[in-house]
Amino acid sequence: MFRQLFLYILVMCLPMLAKSQEVITVNVANADHTYNLPINVAINPQLTIGPSGTGGMVLWEFAAAFPGGAAPLGGGDGFVKDGVQVQLPAAENVPISDVEKVIISGTPTQPGSWSFSLRVTDQATSTSGTRTFEVEVTQSLDLVIVLDRSGSMLSPTSANPGAPSRWNALKEAVGGFANLYQQVTVNRNASNRLGITYFATTPAPASVCCNTLKLVDATLATSVGTDIDNVAVTPVPAGMTALGAGIKSATTVLSDATKARSILVFTDGEQNQNPRVNDAGTGYNDGTTIPGGPAAGGIKISTIGIGSPSAPFHTVLLGLATSNRGSYNTTLDGTNFEFQGGLASGDLSMGFMVQFVDMLSQFSPQIVTTAFKALPSSGAVPVETFPLNKKVDKLLLEFRVGRKLEIPQLLQVYRGIRIEKDGADVKRYAQPTWVGNYTNTLLLTIDFKRSPEGAPLLNPAGTWSVQAADSGMNLRSVNLNVLADDHRMHMKRTLGNLKPKVNDKLPITFTLDKLQLPVTDADVKCVVLRPGEDLGDVLARSDKNIKPDGADSASSGVQKYNKLWETDSAFRALFKPSENIVQLTHTVGGKYEGTFDGLSVAGVYKLVYLVKVKNDTIGEFQRTFSESVYVTFSGVDLSKSDVSTTIQNGQLVMTFRPMTSYGKYIGPAMGPGFAVSNNDIKIAGVEDHQDGRYTITFTGAIDQPTKLTIVGQEIYSGKLENAGKSGSFIDQIKKWLESIGLPAWTIWIILLLIILLLWLMFRKKKP
Known part of the structure; x- marks a missing residue:
């Protein structure tokens, strides 16, 4: 027995x-x-x-x-x-x-x-x-998407005729995000979950599908698409921008510290409800902290912004990302633009895809390449050719066409797509998925560990090419995003200056390894897309002021920017970015380093990383990803800023037009960035005059000394009443010389001439 x-x-x-x-x-x-x-x-x-x-x-x-x-x-x-x-x-x-x-x-x-x-x-x-x-x-991932549904989300994404509202563009982007999350998770991370938090004046309404964390399964993308559709109808996006409350609500859902935890934040406007996130992105103005931080185990936060000239807006979102192991992506208006390397950068859906890759970086998805091509009414068009390395688990091809389609038309788009690997047609390996019944996005997934019945397993390594045809549907264009599900290759970047200012240097470090063994023979470049002009200065000098409408309590400076962007093509053309390539050099242990020394204007810079490797162990490897960096102005010269102060009914009123030492106005939309260090002095109000001029009203102990700052930069220290004034005779002469068009340094020539004349007069009087 x-x-x-x-x-x-x-x-x-x-x-x-x-x-x-x-x-x-x-x-x-x-x-x-x-x-x-x-x-x-x-x-x-x-x-x-x-x-x-x-x-x-x-x-x-x-x-x-x-x-x-x-x-x-x-x-x-x-x-x-x-x-x-x-x-x-x-x-x-x-x-x-x-x-x-x-x-x-x-x-x-x-x-x-x-x-x-x-x-x-x-x-x-x-x-x-x-x-x-x-x-x-x-490790399983719990992820919450925090979405802005304030009134400004009804604004158009761009100046193009027929452009969708920001909310409709957001729906497409979030649907594509959910579909990618579903396809990468299936057969891999069986206990990943997703939550959604909406916010306007308060965190509301509650998501029907994902107010609590929903397990990622084959129904996820459909559930998310239905949820965001319903939120757009009852009620429509409206109200203020309670960014802090939205993030707080999301962190309470992410209570299981045994899992990886991430938050993706999207917003299009300045926060204007308490609690407010501080500039550093580490906590709120009520004294509580965000449970993130630089160490693994905390909540990782990635952010996406759209359509704002405001330094406080970008500073907060950049701070949230850099302080909590995430990355920041933003676009001026949500439309596409291309640079010569081929990456369609700036599109809202692209921003969500980039952040999808960043938040799941410890799991595997990576961007191989992207392409943006016009589609003629007839004939197939080569969209992209790219190499794929060995041992990739999945290949994901996301197609976005120039208009939304019903499902029969979307299937016609699918029939017009051809996928080849080393010259052979392999489209039968691609499984199509989409979100909703009316969309412009189609995702094709090739799983290299599975194959159609009777077909051999497909080897990922080789040269791939993709073609698309319009077939008379007036699609206008196609945007292809190619992702590889590859857990063996690891990439990480570090910026050496997390709060860059004009004329600073921007050190960049990039590390690359295969299964945590260093890769030392890669070609790594960073393409820095620098704005054509200083946005704040251009806005300040434009005489096209607008009457604020009070929507979402956006500042008049933000509304001026939105109006100019929508109606003035010459204004938009000023900000077409220039390409600046920084070649990163391998130093030691898979680490590549370089420095960009061209932060010449304030504004949003896009960094696009291009990585290529070819060897016997890896095969031919190609990857790309992007992030945004906001570069602030550098220093304010009060002597050039037309400062005036008066006392009215016990309040101090200051009016000035802040100008930097390098001759640029910091511009409008900076109101939320003003602060004082003395707790006994309060800023009662800031009026934005749209031309870079501000009127600030201070209350409390206005006769006490304090520090006045803009977005964390000190611009004055002392009694506010004396700001811009000088008790020095020499400083007054300098100001007078500048007022008549002479440089300040000419005072020294004048003083030298006076001394010389006095010396000559003294010599003549000597017996």
Whole structure:
């Protein structure tokens, strides 16, 4: 009876034992093996690796360097990496019986992928076998999208006739985002979840599908599309912009610290409701903090902005991203533009896709390339050709055409698409998906671990090409975004200046590794798209002021910008970006470095990273991604800013037109950026005159000294009544000289001439 029970238990355990044991066979080529390990779960039973084809004593050794961050074991027989221990049965190259095994044990503590290679040699025959083992530590992701549905979201995305409202563009972008999240998660991260928070004057209304976290399954994209459609109808977007309350609401949902947690924030206007996020993006004006931070384990926050000239607006969103391990993307109006490298940059959907990649960077999706092409009414058009590297899990091709379509028309678009790999048609491997019944976006997914019935598995490595045809549907254009689901290659960038100002330097560091072993032979460039003009200065000098309408309490400066952008093509043309290429140079350990020294105007700069590698191990690798950086003005010269102060009914009223030391007005839309350091002095109101001039009313202890700042930059220190005034005779002469058109330095020539005349007069009077 006992023997039968033992045999039954052994048979039942055989699958588990087989799963936990691997072998390296000598004198043959051994295929790579991947271990999929959940984070914070002990490896039980322990995993083992043994030799095969040997006859007694063997020698073990590591055939490649330890992965980055691994700590060697004291006995010289292995290493520990993020809680996982890999231990040989003896020290390297010390003979031991071939019945002893390599043991993998411990508890994984960090998500990510890494590898190690082992070689075992039969001592009697000197034949050996080598095998690479990949370790993929997975962690589920809880993600909340925080969406602005204030009144300004009904504004058009651009000046183009028939341009959709910002809300309609947002619907398409969020639907595409949900579809990508669904396709990447399916068959990979079974417990990923998604939530949605809407905000206007308050965080409302509650999402029907995703007010609590919804498990990502095959219904996710449809549920999200239906949800945002319903929110647009009852009620329509309206109200103020409670950014802080929206983020607070999202953080309360992300309570499970055992999971990776992320927030994606989208807004198109300045926050104007309490609690307000501080400029650093670390907390709120009510004294509470955001549970994010630079360390892993906190909530990661990525941000998207649209359509604002306001430094406070961009500063807050950039601060939220840089302080909480995320990235910032913004666009002036939500429309496409291209640079010569081919990346369609600026589109709202593109911004969501870039942030999708950033938030899931520890999981795998990466942008291979993007393309934007006009479509003639007949004939197929080559859209893009690109290389794909080895061992990619999925390829995702997102097509967005120039107008929305019903499903039968969308299927006609699908029929007009041709996908080739190394010259062969492989479209049958692509599974189409879309969101809703009326859309401009089609996603094709190729899963390299699965194939259509009767077809062999498709190898991702090779040259791919995509064509599209209009087929008489008046599509006008097609935007193709190509993503690779590739958990082996890791990319990370670091900006050396998180709060850049005009004339600063912008150091850029980029690291690249394959399974946490450095890649040292890559070509890495950063294309810096610099605005054509200083936006604040151009707005200040424009005489086309508008009558504010009070919508969403947007400042008059913001409304002036929106009106000019919608109606003045010459104004828009001023900000066409110039391309500036920074070649990053490899320094050490897969790290590439460079510096951009051309921050010559204030405004939004787009950074586009282009990465290429070609070698026998990786194959041909190509990736790109982008982010935004807001560059603020640098210093205000009050002597050039026409400052005047008066006392009225116990309040101090200051009027001035802030100008920088390099001759540019900081411009309108800066009202929320003014602050004082003295808690006994309050800013009662700021009037934005749209030409860069402001009237600020101060109350409280106005006779006490304080510091006056704009967006964190000190512009005056002392009693406010004395701002812009000088008790110095020399300073008054300087101001007078500048008022008559002479440079301030001419005072020294005048003083020298006066001294010379006095000396000559003194000499003549001497007997």
